[in-house]
Amino acid sequence: MLLVAMACAAVSGAAQAFKLEETSIEQIHAGIRAGETTCQQVVEAYLARAKAYNGVCTRLVTADGAAVDAALGTQRAGSPIKFPTETVGIRTLVPDFDRYKGKTPDYGHMEATLSDPSVKQQYGMVAGIAGARQINGLDTINLRGERSVSCKAECDAASGKLPAQCPKACEAFRKLPDAIETAAALDKQYGRNPDTQKMPLYCVPMSFKAVYDAKDMRSTGGGDVKYATDFAPRDGTMVSRLRDSGAIVYAHAVNSEYNGGSGDPGGDAKVEKPNFGTGGARETWGGATCNPYDTERETGGSSGGSGTSVAANLVVCSICETTGGSCRNPGTHNGVVNFVPTKGMISYGGAIGANPYQDRPGILCKSVKDAATVFDAFRDRKTGEYFDERDPYTALPPAFTSKASYVSAITPAGASKPLAGLxxxxxxxxxxxxxxxxxxxxxxxxxxxxxxxxxxxxxxxxxxxxxxxxxxxxxxxxxxxxxxxxxxxxxxxxxxxxxxxxxxxxxxxxxxxxxxxxxxxxxxxxxxxxxxxxxxxxxxxxxxxxxxxxxxYTFAFDMEKYLNARGDATVYDWATLNANARYFTDAKRASAKNWENKAIDPxxxxxxxxxxxxxxxxxxxxxxxxxxxxxxxxxxxxxTLPAKIGGxxxxxxxxxxxxxxxxxxxxxxxxxxxxxxxxxxxxxxxxxxxxxxxxxxxxxxxxxxxxxxxxxxxxxxxxxxxxxxxxxxxxxxxxxxxxxxxxxxxxxxxxx
Structure with missing residues (x-):
């Protein structure tokens, strides 16, 4: 009995050895092999963190600072998000407002989303909340019943007959496992002995900037768009390759909607209600994300949620996208490692872009080694190369690719003068x-x-x-x-x-x-x-x-190219996008309409x-x-350091x-x-x-x-x-x- 008690104590002690906060890919694998955790327990622990920390972190900016009615948003991690009723009066943000003679500001207000009229979202001007202890970094979590509006609730039930009111497309969609089910299946198949040579990202929960398509999650680039089916018909290439490498396709991260949208090209659509100040990385569907080091402040765009979700330990790593500074800014503002390889090394196939010539995926992790591990996982499993027929920019000379793993380039711990000779x-x-x-x-x-x-x-x-x-x-x-x-x-x-x-x-x-x-x-x-x-x-x-x-021209072209390739029955070009979309500010509405009418300059x-x-x-x-x-x-x-949201x-x-x-x-x-x-x-x-x-x-x-x-x-x-x-x-x-x-x-x- 004493031996049994000692053995139980040893197991109990081992069960407490794995620590989720700041964990690495290697530590997850070690914890699973040692029996300190299971893949399902890892995913459930991240879900618990999302439930605790992935709430709203902004308030509406109003004319008088008066409270608004309580409102609920979309379901996340098992519960609907709750919006604050307190607002910020505009006079606390800008000076001399009594002397202001311009157009009426785009005051903050709650409004039902077009995608799902049963839930609400913040529209117009917002400001960050100090000490919010929330970051709103993930706009959609891959959890059955909430991962799609097209197939929500009972339309995503794992078994039984598909209810008559559900779209027919939900029959195939609901057969796709969610994040917990994927983890449970990995546990059942591999137990404590996963093949991490074959699957280097085994049981690594990851988020993806919302512009990357996923077949088992809402994929609208962060937009409040009523597609015929809001999940993509197929994974983007890099999502597919990470999935094949054992990663848990866990969540879409909040971004500056449609990669920021590349501004307003000008045209007949005019801004009737100006929006003062920065909104940071913000979506009409997901809302604004906030800096975990100071939730009053922005995160850097446009991959803001990718940066915050890694920084606040809501995921292990995230895939960002950069056209100019959209990985660099959220990397530095959120204190995480950012690795962006040569253009074309990671496929951009199956994603919404802003400028195809410059758009490229990047990797955000808490360590350089984890970023290198993710980079290795992007290789085609059969060829060992990064080429993808869906992306012509990946047609790089083979000499660009290291034959050795990129993890092998990491400087060994304790190395003396490791940069000598450089x-x-x-x-x-x-x-x-x-x-x-x-x-x-x-x-x-x-x-x-x-x-x-x-x-x-x-x-x-x-x-x-x-x-x-x-x-x-x-x-x-x-x-x-x-x-x-x-x-x-x-x-x-x-x-x-x-x-x-x-x-x-x-x-x-x-x-x-x-x-x-x-x-x-x-x-x-x-x-x-x-x-x-x-x-x-x-x-x-x-x-x-x-x-x-x-x-x-680049954004006008590439957005329509994406919509055309996606092949949705309802949304397939700029005109049908705008006819089935809502935007979080009047300025976004005007710019989207002007992009629709942007002529192609030969x-x-x-x-x-x-x-x-x-x-x-x-x-x-x-x-x-x-x-x-x-x-x-x-x-x-x-x-520059990050500005205050609304400031x-x-x-x-x-x-x-x-x-x-x-x-x-x-x-x-x-x-x-x-x-x-x-x-x-x-x-x-x-x-x-x-x-x-x-x-x-x-x-x-x-x-x-x-x-x-x-x-x-x-x-x-x-x-x-x-x-x-x-x-x-x-x-x-x-x-x-x-x-x-x-x-x-x-x-x-x-x-x-």
């Missing part, structure tokens, strides 16, 4: 402080460069006239200005003809006509100065407004420009690296456009937590002189943050250098351990 280039053009508010992140990352030296790397730096030279780091002999001078005069000479809003030339060199062949030839041969303001930051931005502007200047820029600037980037024997580049991933955005963000270089170049990047900011300079609203609008202005005084905000450090390299970046990123991560979970989202009672 030369890392510090990109000082991206350390320039355009505004005082840039200091927190830029100075923080600058202070981390010494870690790379301690790890054995040799540092060199580019120069910028707006950045004070660091005497401790040698300068490169050939910089971005010199490289651009060699490639732009032939590949993109039209850039030298850009004019500003005042009609004056944007670039000039004393004594030269920079648009002339004579100058272009001289500059290319380094016999004429290069314009000081035509630098890395500027070329990564867009042309000035005018006949050569980037017009947004010149497609926007596509031509982005293609030319990638080719020219990749050449410039790689030449700089080769000529200076640089292996990897490093800089801050962005310079003012930092002005002049276009001046920091260089931080979108990764998506524009299509090169691999790894972003790793690098610290926390303890103070920031908040932007403010200012009423225009004529009282018709509110502008945002930069603040001047730093304020201490009650809740410090995380930021990352960015590493990038030439196409195909994923293994090298993973080595560098994991070495830095092991030396610093900056990742810390948000304090308000700790383990729940009874959580393993």
């Amino acid at each position: 030369r890392i280039g510090v990109v000082r053009e991206l350390f320039v402080k355009i505004a005082p508010s840039d200091a927190a992140i830029i100075d923080g990352v600058d202070g981390q460069l010494k870690v790379l030296k301690d790890l054995g790397a040799e540092l060199v730096e580019t120069t910028d006239p707006q950045f004070k030279d660091d005497p401790t780091i040698p300068n490169v002999k050939f910089g971005f200005q010199e490289a651009m001078a060699e490639v732009i005069p032939f590949h993109m000479p039209e850039v030298l003809s850009w004019k500003g809003a005042d009609g004056k030339p944007e670039f000039s060199v004393p004594g030269w006509d920079v648009t002339s062949r004579k100058y272009l030839v001289a500059a290319a041969n380094h016999k004429a100065p290069w314009p000081a303001n035509l630098n890395l930051r500027r070329i990564m931005g867009n042309p000035p407004e005018g006949p050569d502007s980037v017009t947004g 010149k497609t200047y926007d596509t031509t420009y982005t293609m030319k820029r990638r080719d020219a600037m990749r050449m410039a980037m790689i030449k700089l690296m080769r000529q200076n024997d640089i292996d990897v580049l490093v800089n801050p991933p962005l310079s 003012a955005n930092e002005p002049n963000r276009d001046l920091r456009s260089g931080f979108g270089y990764g998506a524009r170049l299509g090169i691999p990047e790894v972003f790793v937590p690098a610290g926390f900011a303890t103070s920031m300079i908040e932007p403010k609203y200012a009423l225009s002189a004529d009282g018709t609008r509110y502008d945002t202005v930069a603040g001047t005084k730093p304020t201490a943050l009650a809740n410090p905000l995380p930021y990352n450090i960015a590493f990038w390299a030439a196409p195909g250098e994923e293994a090298l970046l993973l080595k560098v990123g994991s070495a830095y991560e092991a030396a610093t351990h900056h990742r810390k979970p948000p304090k308000d989202f700790g383990p729940r009672a009874g959580e393993p």
Whole structure:
């Protein structure tokens, strides 16, 4: 009896060894093998966290701040979400509202969704709730009865006769197991001995940005759209491959609806009700997601829910998408690792895009090793390659793909001087402080460069006239200005003809006509100065407004291409989308209508420009690296801390456009937590002189943050250098351990 008691005690102790918070893929596998947990228990524990933490974190902004009636939203993790009745009066957000003479604001209000009139959602202006202990990161959880509106409740029953009122498509849909049933089936088949060589993501609950199609979950890109069937007819390629690798296709994550929608192209549809301030990553169906480190603040878009769901331990990893900064921003604002491989390495087949030439999936996890494990799982199981016939961008040369696993590139624990022999280039053009508010992140990352030296790397730096030279780091002999001078005069000479809003030339060199062949030839041969303001930051931005502007044809085209391929009986083009959709603000309504009527420009200047820029600037980037024997580049991933939801955005963000270089170049990047900011300079609203609008202005005084905000450090390299970046990123991560979970989202009672 004593031996039995000792054995029971040992089992009981073992059962408590597995910890869900901050767990890794490897730890889940170890816990299952040791009998400390089962796959079903892992999924149920994440469901318990979703029930506790995935609620509403925003309030309506109203004219008077009066309370509204209680309202319930869609079902999540077994219960309907509850909306707060308290509201925020607009006078608490903007100054001098009594003198405001503009259009009536798009005040916050509750409204029934079009997809499901029995549930409500917040529309119009919203503001974040301080200390909400909710993040609203997941818009749909793969749980039977709530994973689809088309087949909800009894229409998704696992057995019995399909009720007469249910669509016929539900007969096949309800045969698909949900997340718990999938986990139970894995337990039954593999028990404590899963084949993690065959299934490297065995029992890993993951979220996916809502733009990625899944056959067993609502897939509407976050939109409140009444499709004939709201689940996709087939998985997106990368969802399918992760499913085959043993991952639990667990939830869709809140995003900036339709990848942000690429703004408003202008047209007959006008905004009648202006919306002040930032809404962060927000959907009409799922609502807004909030930063787990400070729930008053935004998460970065457009993959906000992907960042928050990983940061707050609602999932193990998430798949984001980036057209410019849509993985980078939620990665750094939520303190999680972000790995985005070379464009084309991960298929985008079966997803809503914004710009096909730049759109690419990325991976958000809590560690570099987990991100590498997920990346390996994207390989075709038969060929070991990443090619997918659904995505022409995956037709890369085979040499781009490492034959060895990418996990094998991770720096071993305890390695001494693991970066010895590597030369890392510090990109000082991206350390320039355009505004005082840039200091927190830029100075923080600058202070981390010494870690790379301690790890054995040799540092060199580019120069910028707006950045004070660091005497401790040698300068490169050939910089971005010199490289651009060699490639732009032939590949993109039209850039030298850009004019500003005042009609004056944007670039000039004393004594030269920079648009002339004579100058272009001289500059290319380094016999004429290069314009000081035509630098890395500027070329990564867009042309000035005018006949050569980037017009947004890409989003108009790709959205309709997706709808056409999906083949839904009700929604199949822009016109039928708008006829069956509702939008969370009047501005979104107007922009969607204008996209519907966006004419196709046969010149497609926007596509031509982005293609030319990638080719020219990749050449410039790689030449700089080769000529200076640089292996990897490093800089801050962005310079601004997250704004308050409903508050003012930092002005002049276009001046920091260089931080979108990764998506524009299509090169691999790894972003790793690098610290926390303890103070920031908040932007403010200012009423225009004529009282018709509110502008945002930069603040001047730093304020201490009650809740410090995380930021990352960015590493990038030439196409195909994923293994090298993973080595560098994991070495830095092991030396610093900056990742810390948000304090308000700790383990729940009874959580393993």
